[in-house]
Amino acid sequence: MITFLSTIGHSVIATLTKTGRGALFLKQTLSYTFSVLCQPRLISKQLFSVGVLTILIITISGLFVGMVLGLQGYYILSDFGAEETLGVMIAASLVRELGPVVSALLFAGRAGSSLTAEIGLMKATEQLSGMEMMAVDPIQRIVCPRFLAGCLSMPLLAAIFSMVGILGGQLVGVSLLGVDEGAFWSQMQSSIDFYDDILNGVIKSVVFGFVVTWISLFEGYDAIPTSEGVSRATTRTVVYSSFAILGMDFILTALMFGDI
Amino acid sequence: MEENNTQNSSLVTIRNLSFAREQRVIFDNASLDIQHGKITAIMGPSGSGKTTLLKLIGGQLSPSQGSIVVDGQHINQLNRSELYALRKKMGMLFQSGALLTDINVFDNVAYPIREHTALPESIIRTLVLMKLQAVGLRGARLLYPNELSGGMARRVALARAIALDPMMVMYDEPFTGQDPISMGVLVKLIKTLNDSVGLTSIIVSHDVEETAAIADYIYIMSSGKIIGQGTPQELQQSKSEWVQQFMNGKPDGPVKFHYSSDNYFDDL
Ligand SMILES: Nc1ncnc2c1ncn2[C@@H]1O[C@H](COP(=O)(O)OP(=O)(O)OP(=O)(O)O)[C@@H](O)[C@H]1O
Ligand SMILES: [Mg+2]
Numbered sequence: 001m002i003t004f005l006s007t008i009g010h011s012v013i014a015t016l017t018k019t020g021r022g023a024l025f026l027k028q029t030l031s032y033t034f035s036v037l038c039q040p041r042l043i044s045k046q047l048f049s050v051g052v053l054t055i056l057i058i059t060i061s062g063l064f065v066g067m068v069l070g071l072q073g074y075y076i077l078s079d080f081g082a083e084e085t086l087g088v089m090i091a092a093s094l095v096r097e098l099g100p101v102v103s104a105l106l107f108a109g110r111a112g113s114s115l116t117a118e119i120g121l122m123k124a125t126e127q128l129s130g131m132e133m134m135a136v137d138p139i140q141r142i143v144c145p146r147f148l149a150g151c152l153s154m155p156l157l158a159a160i161f162s163m164v165g166i167l168g169g170q171l172v173g174v175s176l177l178g179v180d181e182g183a184f185w186s187q188m189q190s191s192i193d194f195y196d197d198i199l200n201g202v203i204k205s206v207v208f209g210f211v212v213t214w215i216s217l218f219e220g221y222d223a224i225p226t227s228e229g230v231s232r233a234t235t236r237t238v239v240y241s242s243f244a245i246l247g248m249d250f251i252l253t254a255l256m257f258g259d260i
Numbered sequence: 261m262e263e264n265n266t267q268n269s270s271l272v273t274i275r276n277l278s279f280a281r282e283q284r285v286i287f288d289n290a291s292l293d294i295q296h297g298k299i300t301a302i303m304g305p306s307g308s309g310k311t312t313l314l315k316l317i318g319g320q321l322s323p324s325q326g327s328i329v330v331d332g333q334h335i336n337q338l339n340r341s342e343l344y345a346l347r348k349k350m351g352m353l354f355q356s357g358a359l360l361t362d363i364n365v366f367d368n369v370a371y372p373i374r375e376h377t378a379l380p381e382s383i384i385r386t387l388v389l390m391k392l393q394a395v396g397l398r399g400a401r402l403l404y405p406n407e408l409s410g411g412m413a414r415r416v417a418l419a420r421a422i423a424l425d426p427m428m429v430m431y432d433e434p435f436t437g438q439d440p441i442s443m444g445v446l447v448k449l450i451k452t453l454n455d456s457v458g459l460t461s462i463i464v465s466h467d468v469e470e471t472a473a474i475a476d477y478i479y480i481m482s483s484g485k486i487i488g489q490g491t492p493q494e495l496q497q498s499k500s501e502w503v504q505q506f507m508n509g510k511p512d513g514p515v516k517f518h519y520s521s522d523n524y525f526d527d528l
Contacts, residue, residue: 122361130358133318134372134420135347137340 022218025139029217032137032144042145043152050111050146050213051153055160057110058103062161065098066090066168073169074177083179087188090169091162095192095201096257099162101249104208107154108241112216115146116237119220120230128221143217150216154209155202162201200256207248212241271296271428271460272317277326279309279316286312287323288484294428299454299461301475303468303506308482310464311355314430317462318352319343331427348376351421351429355436357413359405359420365392366401369419376424391419394449396442411437415446422453428460429453435467443467447474468507472496480506 036042073089119142122128128138166188173179192198216237223233272294279287286309294300302310315321316328322336329335333346359368369388373379379387392398395415405413414437421429431450435443451474454461465471472478472492480488480495480503488495488503495503 125361126354126356126358127360129315129320130352130354130360132320133347133350133352133354134375135344136372136375137344 018222021222022214025143025218025221026214028139029144029147029214032140033148036140036144036148042141043148046145046149047153050115050149051157054107054110054153054157057106058157058161059164061102061106062099062164063168065102065161066094066165066170067172069093069098069165070169070172070177074173074179083173083177084183085187085191086169086173086179087166087184088191090173091166091188091192092197094162094165094169095197097201097249097253099158099165100201100204100208101245103158103161104154104205104212104245105242107150107157107209108212108216108238108245111150111153112212112237112241113234115150115213115216116220116223116234117230119143119146119217120223120225120233123221123223124225124227124230143221147213147217150213151206151209154212155205158201158205158208196257200252203256204249204252207252208245211244211248215241215244269296270294271331272462273327273329274317275327275329277316277323277328279312279321279323279325281312285484287316287326289326290481290484290486291326292479292486292489294460294462295477296460297454297458298476299450299463299474301463301465301471301478302481303465303471303478304481305506306466309484310481311432313481314352314432314462314464317430318347318350348424349427351424351426353414353417353421353429353431353434355432357405357410357417359408359413359417361405364402364404365397365408365416368405368416369423372420372423387423388419391423392416394422395419396445409437411439411442414438415442418446418449422459425457426459428462430462430464432464433466434463435465435470443470450474468509472507482506 069090070086073086074083077083077086077089119128122138122142128142131138131141170181170184174181174184219233219237219240220230223229270293274290274292277287277290278285302313304310312321316323317330317335319335319338327334327336330346331349333342335343335346338346359365360371363371366388369391370384373384373387389398389401392401395418397412397415397419400408400412400416405416408416414434418431418434421431434446434450438446447470450461450463453459454474463471463475472495475492478488478490478492478495479486482502488498488500488506490498495507498504498507
C-alpha cells in the first residue's frame with residue numbers, strides 16, 4: 001500500500017516538475033522572439049522544413065476529406081431534398097472543425113515528430129552542449145526559429161486544407177453527383193460568416209500550432225539523450241499533441257459556438 | 261617552492277570542489293590550479309571524471325561545493341550573459357567532437373566566427389582555411405560530419421575550438437583515434453598554439469608519453485581525488501605507487517581498473 005502511494009506520489013511529482021520545465025522552456029523561447037524575428041533568414045529556413053514540406057500531405061488529405069464530405073453530405077441531404085446546401089455543409093465543417101483539427105493532427109505527425117527527433121538527436125550527440133560552449137544559446141538559435149516557424153505555418157496549412165477540401169467536395173458534389181453549381185457556391189457564400197466561422201477556425205489553428213510546436217520542441221529538448229530516449233520522446237510528441245489538439249478543440253468549440 | 265611563485269598567475273583556480281551525480285561522488289574536495297600560458301594535463305582512469313571536470317570549468321555543470329574561478333570570475337555565480345561572455349574566451353574540444361551535423365566542415369569551423377563577429381566573408385574564409393590547414397583538413401572542407409572518420413571529426417572539432425583564438429582551450433582527449441602521424445602533428449600543434457599566442461591549454465588524455473612530452477604540469481586523478489601532481493619529470497621520479505602505476509601503465513596497483521563494484525566472485 002505504501003509503495004503504491006509512493007509510486008503515485010513520484011509520478012505526480014515527475015509530471016509537475018516536467019510541466020514546470022516545459023513552462024520555463026516556453027518562457028525562454030518566447031523571450032527570444034524579437035531577436036529571432038530580426039533575423040528572418042533563421043526562420044525562413046525552418047518555414048521550409050516545417051511548413052512547406054508538410055504542404056503535400058495536407059493537400060492530399062484535404063482533397064480526400066473534402067471528397068468524402070461531398071459523398072456523405074449528398075446522401076444525407078438528398079433525403080431531405082436539400083442538396084443545394086451541400087456547399088454550406090462542407091465549407092462549415094471544414095472551416096470550423098476539420099481544417100484546423102485534421103491538419104493539426106497531420107502537422108504533429110509530420111512536422112512535430114521530426115522536430116522532436118531532430119532536437120533530441122542534437123542533444124544526444126552533444127551538439128547542443130557544443131553550442132553552449134561556443135557561447136551560442138541553442139534555445140535562441142535552434143528552438144526559437146523552429147517555434148516561430150511552427151506557429152506561422154500551422155494556420156496557413158489549415159487554410160490550405162480547408163480550401164482544397166472545399167474543392168474536393170465540389171468535385172464530388174457538383175461534377176460527379178450533379179448538385180447545381182450556382183447553388184453550391186452561392187449558398188456557401190451567404191451562410192459562411194467571416195467572424196463566426198473563418199476567424200474562429202483561424203484562432204483554433206493558431207492555438208493548435210502553438211501547442212503542437214511547443215510540445216514537439218520541449219519533448220526533444222527534454223529527451224533522455226540516447227536513441228531509445230529520443231524514440232520515446234518522438235512517440236510522446238505525437239500522443240500528447242493529439243490529446244492536446246482534440247481536448248483543446250472541444251474547449252475552444254464550447255467557448256466559440258456553445259453560447260456558454 | 262616553485263609552485264608558490266606562480267600561484268597568482270593561475271587562470272583557473274579550483275578549491276575544495278565536490279560534485280556528485282545521483283548517488284555517485286565524482287569529486288571529493290579536489291583542488292587544482294591551471295597556470296596561465298601553460299599546458300596543464302589532466303590524467304586519470306576512464307570514468308574518473310575528467311570530462312566532468314571540463315564541464316564544471318565551462319559552467320555546464322555546477323559543483324555541489326567549492327569554488328571554481330576562471331579568469332577572476334566565480335563561474336557558478338555568473339548570470340547567463342556574463343557566463344556566455346566568458347565562454348567566448350574558452351574553446352572546448354568535446355570528446356565526441358560535437359560537430360553540427362547539418363552543415364559541412366567549413367561552416368562548422370566558421371560557425372563561432374560568424375556568430376560572434378561581424379567579419380566579412382572573405383576574411384572568415386581566410387581564417388577558416390588557416391585553421392583547417394593547421395589540422396591538415398583543408399581539403400576536406402566540403403565534407404559533412406557524417407562523412408568524416410572519428411579522428412578527422414576530432415581534428416575539425418579542434419579547428420573549431422581554436423577558431424575564435426580563445427584565451428584558453430580545453431582538449432578532451434584530442435589524441436584518441438589518431439594515427440601516429442596526425443598524433444605527432446596534433447601534439448606539435450597544441451604546443452605551438454600554446455607557446456606562440458600565449459594560450460592556456462588543458463589537455464585531458466590517456467596518452468601518457470605524448471602528453472608528458474608537451475605538458476608543463478600534470479594532475480593525476482582517481483576516485484574523485486587528485487592523487488598526484490607535478491611536472492612530468494617530477495612525476496616520473498615520484499615515489500607514489502599510484503603515480504608510478506599510472507605513468508607506466510601497470511594493471512596492478514592501487515588504482516582500480518574496474519568501476520567500483522561488488523566482489524567479482526560474489527557477483528558470478
Ligand atoms: N550524464 C551522466 N549522468 C550520470 N552519470 C554520469 C553522466 N556522465 C558521466 N557520468 C558518470 O560520471 C563519471 C565520470 O564521467 P566522465 O565522463 O567525467 O569520465 P572521464 O574521466 O571523462 O572518462 P573517459 O576517460 O572514459 O572519458 C563516470 O563514472 C560516469 O559514470
Ligand atoms: Mg571523458
